[in-house]
Amino acid sequence: MSLTHGRRVLFAVICAVAVATIYVAQPVLTQIGKDLGLPEADLGRIVTAGQLGYPIGLVLLVPLGDMFDRRKLIAVHLLLAAAGTALTAVAGQVWLLLAGLALAGLFAVVVQTTVAFAADLSAAAERGRTLGAVTSGVIIGILGARVLAGSLAALWGWRSIYVTLAGLLLVLACLVLKLLPADPRGERASYGAVLISFGRLFREGLFVSRGLIAFFLFASFGVLWSGLSLPLAAEPWHLSTAQVGLFGIAGLAGALGASRAGLGADTGHSSVITGGALVLLAASWLATGQASWSLWPVVVGVVVLDFAVQAVHVSNQHILTAAYARHTSSVIGGYMLFYSLGSAVGAIGTTAIYSAAGWAGSSLLGAAFALCALAVWAATRRAPQTSPTFGPATDGR
Structure with missing residues (x-):
């Protein structure tokens, strides 16, 4: 269809x-x-x-x-x-x-x-x-x-x-x-059976590996967007809330640009796109880490980070909906739990680290989360992209 x-x-x-x-x-x-x-x-x-x-x-x-x-x-x-x-x-x-x-x-x-x-x-x-x-x-x-x-x-x-x-x-x-x-x-199926099936997803290697990538991916994302206002509002910039909000436009440009990552996924390159985007995610922190000294590198870093996050997010969902084709709602819901938890950890972590080590410390935390996601991808990239329990995509359902 x-x-x-x-x-x-x-x-x-x-x-x-x-x-x-x-x-x-x-x-x-x-x-x-x-x-x-x-x-x-x-x-x-x-x-x-x-x-x-x-x-x-x-x-x-x-x-x-x-x-x-x-x-x-x-x-x-x-x-x-x-x-x-x-x-x-x-x-x-x-x-x-x-x-x-x-x-x-x-x-x-x-x-x-x-x-x-x-x-x-x-x-x-x-x-x-x-x-x-x-x-x-x-x-x-x-x-x-x-x-x-x-x-x-x-x-x-x-x-x-x-x-x-x-x-x-x-x-x-x-x-x-x-x-x-x-x-x-x-x-x-009964509601109870569906919830049991949902719970079993968390024993699936493919699902868990993509979920862990999402966890670290959105933890890195959370570090940036929950903490970036702190150095921008501090010396030497003293930017207003409205001015800080303008950085969201740069993020939007990066994220929308990555929407075309789905075309690469359609040609069977989801795993390669994921690895390449995670490298970009880690590298973006070299630019956003300059927030206390220069703003232009921050703009570049924001664009690259949001591009990378969206590219990985699309690729992850492409792989999971193809592998668990008869359980797409459950698998998307479960995957987003990793997303939510990662975002929360990133937001909490960036404020705690910033108070102790400034934006340099927050940037190191964001980069560390990105490298953890890259490590999970590298360790699991040769794993089968189908599920032996739930079955590969066969009928588009």
């Missing part, structure tokens, strides 16, 4: 809007806190509420894609995410706000169901191209969320952000039912 350009764009937009629900609060935390009387010390609860539901959804909701018609499942999850953002928009008390954010974060995992469905709808020769395009939507959502939030909040207040997202999610749910094909299932 060949996925049309229009459907590929729809999948990318779903990913962008859904993932934005987790990130739009970050630039307007102060405004939300003042409106609801939340002390500055407690503002972190707003971010945590949205992110807390996400790993829960990866385990409990994404595997449902291996049981049910994913067209309907995606539509339902979009509607529930819309309910969460709508509740957030009208919340007059902190507990209602947190409940709405948690609900939206829980069902933001529709992103992973969408990625798995897009991969399955693609012909084998186009799967990498599709994954590159669809996961670019995720990057646009993460970085674009900050721009959207800042603009809307400046015009109509922070609540307008969530009203807009709720409306977009409702429209997308309707478009999914109208434009995407049905996803009929044969004999349906």
